[in-house]
Amino acid sequence: MSEADWHGHAVLQVAVPELEDWIVARTRHYDAGFVSGDPRFHHAHITVLAPLRSWDAKACARLAAATRPFDYRLERIAVFPDGCIHLPPEPDEPFRALTAAAWRAHPRVIPNGAPDPDPHLTLDRIGPGVDVGSTRVLLGSSIPVACRAVGLELVWYEAGDCHLIDSWPFGGREA
Template identity: 30%
Template sequence: MANEESNEAHEPAVGTSALLLQLPDVAPHLKPWIDWWPHDGFTTHVTILVPFLPDSEIDEGVLGELRTLFAGFAAFDVTFAKAARFPTVLYLAPEPEQPFRDMTAAVYERWPQCPPYAGKYPDATPHASVVYDRTEAEYEDVARELGTRLPLRTRAAAVDLLIYDGSRWNVRESFPLSEL
């Protein structure tokens, strides 16, 4: 299992990009915990790959390849039925997780210079972060309250390419998954 730390602990460089499967209909169920996140520009999500290429390297050719790559994956229903932990993050575990792993692997196979989480973790466990950098008691309280709200269900239908501009993440393009 991955040992992801708070990925919010370090401000990204201007032009950093991320491929995220955003879950805006899950976010309201995670209030008040996600309200204090400094994530201007995106919502609750499962990361497909971060960091991706620098913005300056993302041209129409790269965008076209991403369109084709993600169109090769079918949209799917996702359930979040349990919370889990990395040492510094309480997260929701997606079921199924394999489609997320498959998308991450496909992007990394095409762009091997962009390992998930910059190669920091041997296993990029799919997850939707809820809180990070809390005391054990706080993690336990959040997990207990969160348990009363589960399961949460949604549809994974598109992957967004976001670019950090120094103060905010902006969606540059959304790549629909196929509807079979």
């Protein structure tokens, strides 16, 4: 599918508000059309399941209600074989469990990174003038960062139309 044929998709995600300003600035650097005007939309996120063309909102709500808030850290910069520079959450097990449960509820979705998606926050992509070193410099003191996952968000990604569709707080008792 060409970029001209792409009309967006939904993403089930966990927001990372601690890095929102950094991710918004980097998104604006590449394509301001993906900077949302929706104040509820979180650009900085860790994907739980994508791409979604349809979804079961009740299943998403049940998953969130059954999940306890949890803490994680973002501190180690890594690179996927395709050049995607990212921050893997540590520990990553709670994110893997969310993805597995969301995938069971949406079995027709082939998640990015299938069959075993690696949870991560995308930072950039290796290219001219961009590598791990330059990304580390741009991040400055933004990492390491301690984070807390508190809910699921269903968002729409499309140039000129990024917005929050729905969100569900985690319902488990605080850890």
